[in-house]
Amino acid sequence: MITDNKGLSLQGINKTYGKVNAVKDVTLDINSGEFFTLLGPSGCGKTTLLRMIAGLELQDSGSVILEGQDITRLPAIKRQINTVFQSYALFPHLNIFENIAFGLRSRKVPEKEVQTRVQEALDMLELGTMPNRYPHQLSGGQNQRVALARALVNEPKVLLLDEPMSALDAKLRAQVQVELRRLQQKLGHTFILVTHDQDEALVVSDRIAVMKDGQIIQFGTPEEVYDLPKNRFIAQFLGAANLLAGRFHDGMFHTDIGPLELEGPPPWERGVIAIRPEWIKLSDTKPEKNGIKAKVSEIIYRGTNLDIWFEPGAIRVRSSTYKNFKIGDELWLDLAAEELVVLNE
Amino acid sequence: MNRLIIWYGELLTQKKLIKRGALFLTPGMLWLMIFLVLPGLILILVSFAGRGAYGELVWDFGLANYKRLAGYGIFGWTADYIVILLRSVWVAFVTTGLAVVLSYPLCFFIARKPERSRYMWLMMVIIPFWTNMVIRTYSWFLILAPELPFAKLAACFKIISPGMGLYPSAFAVYLGMISMFLPFVALPLFSSVERMDWTLVEAAQDLYSSNIRIFMHAILPQTLPGLSVGVILTFVPAMGMFVVPDLLGGAKYMLVGNLIQQQFGASRDWAFGAAISMGLMVLTMFSLYLYRRKNKGMDLL
Numbered sequence: 196m197i198t199d200n201k202g203l204s205l206q207g208i209n210k211t212y213g214k215v216n217a218v219k220d221v222t223l224d225i226n227s228g229e230f231f232t233l234l235g236p237s238g239c240g241k242t243t244l245l246r247m248i249a250g251l252e253l254q255d256s257g258s259v260i261l262e263g264q265d266i267t268r269l270p271a272i273k274r275q276i277n278t279v280f281q282s283y284a285l286f287p288h289l290n291i292f293e294n295i296a297f298g299l300r301s302r303k304v305p306e307k308e309v310q311t312r313v314q315e316a317l318d319m320l321e322l323g324t325m326p327n328r329y330p331h332q333l334s335g336g337q338n339q340r341v342a343l344a345r346a347l348v349n350e351p352k353v354l355l356l357d358e359p360m361s362a363l364d365a366k367l368r369a370q371v372q373v374e375l376r377r378l379q380q381k382l383g384h385t386f387i388l389v390t391h392d393q394d395e396a397l398v399v400s401d402r403i404a405v406m407k408d409g410q411i412i413q414f415g416t417p418e419e420v421y422d423l424p425k426n427r428f429i430a431q432f433l434g435a436a437n438l439l440a441g442r443f444h445d446g447m448f449h450t451d452i453g454p455l456e457l458e459g460p461p462p463w464e465r466g467v468i469a470i471r472p473e474w475i476k477l478s479d480t481k482p483e484k485n486g487i488k489a490k491v492s493e494i495i496y497r498g499t500n501l502d503i504w505f506e507p508g509a510i511r512v513r514s515s516t517y518k519n520f521k522i523g524d525e526l527w528l529d530l531a532a533e534e535l536v537v538l539n540e
Numbered sequence: 541m542n543r544l545i546i547w548y549g550e551l552l553t554q555k556k557l558i559k560r561g562a563l564f565l566t567p568g569m570l571w572l573m574i575f576l577v578l579p580g581l582i583l584i585l586v587s588f589a590g591r592g593a594y595g596e597l598v599w600d601f602g603l604a605n606y607k608r609l610a611g612y613g614i615f616g617w618t619a620d621y622i623v624i625l626l627r628s629v630w631v632a633f634v635t636t637g638l639a640v641v642l643s644y645p646l647c648f649f650i651a652r653k654p655e656r657s658r659y660m661w662l663m664m665v666i667i668p669f670w671t672n673m674v675i676r677t678y679s680w681f682l683i684l685a686p687e688l689p690f691a692k693l694a695a696c697f698k699i700i701s702p703g704m705g706l707y708p709s710a711f712a713v714y715l716g717m718i719s720m721f722l723p724f725v726a727l728p729l730f731s732s733v734e735r736m737d738w739t740l741v742e743a744a745q746d747l748y749s750s751n752i753r754i755f756m757h758a759i760l761p762q763t764l765p766g767l768s769v770g771v772i773l774t775f776v777p778a779m780g781m782f783v784v785p786d787l788l789g790g791a792k793y794m795l796v797g798n799l800i801q802q803q804f805g806a807s808r809d810w811a812f813g814a815a816i817s818m819g820l821m822v823l824t825m826f827s828l829y830l831y832r833r834k835n836k837g838m839d840l841l
Contacts, residue, residue, distance in 0.1 A: 251742050271745040284743035288761040297757070298747035349747070 201262060202227035202385055203248065203353055208257035210243055210409075217243045218254070219409040225353075225387065226401075227262070230379045232388045234396040235406035236432065241389045244406070245355050248387065250274045261352060272301075277346035278355040282362075283338050285330040291341050292317070292326035298349040316344040319378075336367050343375075347382070356388045360395060372398045393433045397421060405429050426538050430469040437475070437510050438538075440467050448535075452508040455485050455530060461537045469536045472502065472513035476529040485535075487528045491520055587814035595808030605815035621799070621816070628796040629823060631785075632778035635717040636725070636771055642718070643726040643770065644759075647733040662730070665723050673720065677787045680716050681707065684788075708790030716784040721777075725770035732766025772828065779824050796820050 203225040210218040218240045225231045233241040246252040248259060250271035258267040266274055277298065285294050293300075295316050299309045317323050320340040330338055339359055346354055356375075360368045376399045379386045390396055396403050397417045405413045405420060413425045421433055430436035441450035442465050448455045457468070476482075489505035500515045510528060520526075543554045552560075587605055590598040611617045650661045668676060684691060684706035695702040706712055736759070744758040760767075782797030789795070796816060803813030 249746060251745065271742070272748050272750075276746075278743070278746045280739050280743055282737070282739055284737070284739040286740065286743075286757055286761070289757070297744075297749075301744075301748040301750065301753055345747070 202229065203262075203387075204260040205244075205248070206258045206260065208244065208247060208259070209255045210240075210247065210252070211255055216409050218247070221257070221409075221411055223404060223411065223414075225385060227385055228383045230376065230386045230388070230399055230401045232390060232396040232400040232403045233406055234390055234393060234403050234433070236391055239406045240409035241391075241406050242357055245278075245357055245387065245389045248353070249276055249278045249355050251278075275349075275352045276355060277349050277351040278357060279339075279342045279346050279359045281358045283330075283342040283359075285338060285341055285345070287330055290327050290329050291322060291333070294330065294341055295345045295348050297345060302349075312348055316348040319347075320344045335362050336371065339363065339371065343378075347384075351384065353385045353387060356386060358390055359388075360390075360392070368392075368395070369398075375399055397433070405432070423536055424469060424538065427467055427469070430536065430538060435472050435511060435513075436469040437472060437508075438467050438469050439508070441465075450508070452487050452489070452510070455535065456532050457535055457537065458532050462539060467538045469538055470530055470534050472511040473500075473515075474531075474534040475510070475512045476531070477503075477512060477514060477516075478527045478529055481527050482529040482531075485530045485532055487530060488525060489528050491522050491524045491526065494520055494522065583814045583817055586811055587818050589811040589814075591809045591811050595810075597810060605812045606819075608812060609815050609819050624794055624799055625796050625819060625823060627793075628779055628820070629827065631713065631717065631795060632775050632781075632827075634714065635721055635778045636774045638714070638718050639722050639725040639774055640729075640767065640771065642722060643729050644733075644763075646722075646726050647730045650730060651733045651736070662727075665726055668719070669723060673783055674787075676720070677716050677784050680712060680719075680788060681705075684712055684715075707788050708793065710789065710793050712788035713785050713793050713795075716788045717778060717781065720781075720784060721774040724773040724777075725767075728766040728769035728773065729763060730766070732763040736762050771831065775827065775831075776824055779827075780820060 205223040208218055208221040235241045247254045296309050296313045372395055400417055403420050404411045413429050424430035439450045441448050443461055448457050492506040493504040495502040500513050503512045588601045590600045592598045609621050686705040691706045694700050740758040744754045780797045782801045785795040786798050800813050800816050803809045
């Protein structure tokens with residue numbers, strides 16, 4: 196089946212390893228020029244999916260369509276898709292210049308063009324001073340940029356990034372995320388990132404697909420996925436969430452900590468709602484609606500904010516105001532109805 | 541000299557450490573001196589001696605043996621000895637090359653097996669080692685005998701005349717040599733192949749490489765340490781091999797090993813045998829030097 200999608204389409208992809216269903220019936224449309232992220236815990240099938248897009252793995256069924264052309268049966272060497280590997284997979288016996296030139300040389304691009312294109316790539320990723328060095332002489336962050344340059348120099352239609360930042364320390368990672376986002380916006384290429392780091396996904400992506408057990412369970416912009424998590428798994432995997440279980444009857448949601456008003460009736464009678472810690476407001480006086488009186492049980496200082504845990508119900512509140520909270524203080528929690536997310540399970 | 545140092549958690553002075561090192565080294569050094577260096581020196585000495593009427597050594601130092609090795613005899617110049625030397629290098633080279641070509645697929649095959657059956661396959665490579673080399677070579681007699689299908693098939697295709705065996709021949713020598721040395725290449729190579737990082741192969745594929753490029757850039761550099769060990773373990777003994785060519789090659793396919801054996805045995809010309817040995821040694825070292833130089837770019841040997 197051919198679609199008119201200008202980007203990459205995955206249609207009904209399945210893959211099993213022995214008895215394990217690594218990828219189950221994944222259908223996705225990735226737009227051209229989009230920064231797309233496959234987010235999920237380890238073993239959810241996201242890397243397998245990426246490898247099938249790269250052509251390093253063959254799916255059991257389903258097709259991969261790039262710019263309207265079915266590339267399902269094309270091997271990796273014939274796909275205009277390049278990968279930044281998790282371990283970078285740089286050739287240790289080749290210097291940085293030759294590593295970056297590798298794909299061009301494979302395709303027998305004229306020497307003159309190789310020189311200019313590699314030089315451009317070196318400059319773009321600020322590697323200009325080290326073309327003659329070898330991978331083992333470079334830092335992890337530099338090697339990562341070399342891996343990126345080595346893939347980008349081929350001008351791929353889709354760039355795949357397989358957890359490229361997992362080997363970097365937290366500070367560098369945050370910096371690289373922003374750089375990667377800028378680079379993608381400047382080049383306008385389609386990037387597909389695989390990661391288990393929800394912060395990374397939120398920072399870099401245009402759209403996110405959250406995967407679990409080989410299936411895509413939610414799909415949307417970072418805001419959509421963060422603000423309206425579909426289920427308990429996503430609510431807890433992306434950021435932090437307070438989950439409140441209870442029953443809905445007589446127009447109210449009855450939880451252990453008290454009845455709450457919702458924006459509309461949920462699709463179930465017994466279920467769970469979520470609220471993010473930073474969405475709960477604290478006040479000394481009783482709010483008009485959905486006020487819960489609670490006692491401070493633990494305070495964690497996190498620099499930019501405080502995480503305050505309340506009893507009953509182990510409710511976590513993220514507050515950026517530094518009042519002198521003390522353990523044992525009694526406060527009103529304002530769980531506004533519009534902030535409560537009904538999870539569908 | 542009396543600096544204090546901590547050596548694996550023990551407080552020592554430098555002097556004490558050197559003393560202790562010398563103590564541990566002495567037996568090994570002595571062993572090497574008595575059984576390797578000394579005989580080597582004697583061999584050099586003998587190679588300059590001459591042969592008496594009854595095969596005894598005559599200590600008239602001269603270059604006669606080396607001249608003879610170079611082909612200058614009483615009947616003028618012949619290329620015989622040089623041909624034998626070069627043929628030995630060639631046979632060792634081809635044997636090593638073919639063993640390498642056969643070992644790669646074998647190692648990949650075994651490395652891809654699940655761990656449990658992997659060791660069974662490795663055992664199959666190792667088992668021939670448990671049999672005596674001469675017996676193994678003789679077993680080729682049976683396989684290549686005129687009565688057996690292989691020889692008959694070859695006769696059918698007019699490669700040999702009917703009723704002949706496939707030995708003695710150069711082909712039989714190569715067959716025997718490769719079967720002899722394949723494990724010497726395959727086992728060290730396997731240790732490298734087993735530890736190979738396959739993402740490099742995938743990266744090469746991802747970057748549009750042809751199969752040759754994949755091998756040259758993703759497989760060869762990674763397996764070079766094991767390959768080098770295998771090549772040296774094969775090439776050096778293959779240069780001096782005499783059992784296999786003696787049994788399977790017949791008189792027409794003499795290698796330098798046979799020549800040396802002949803001098804020390806039937807011909808009773810120890811001095812000339814020593815000179816040929818020296819020639820072989822020089823040739824081996826030169827070959828290894830070339831091999832090392834060729835691999836210097838790889839930065840591994």
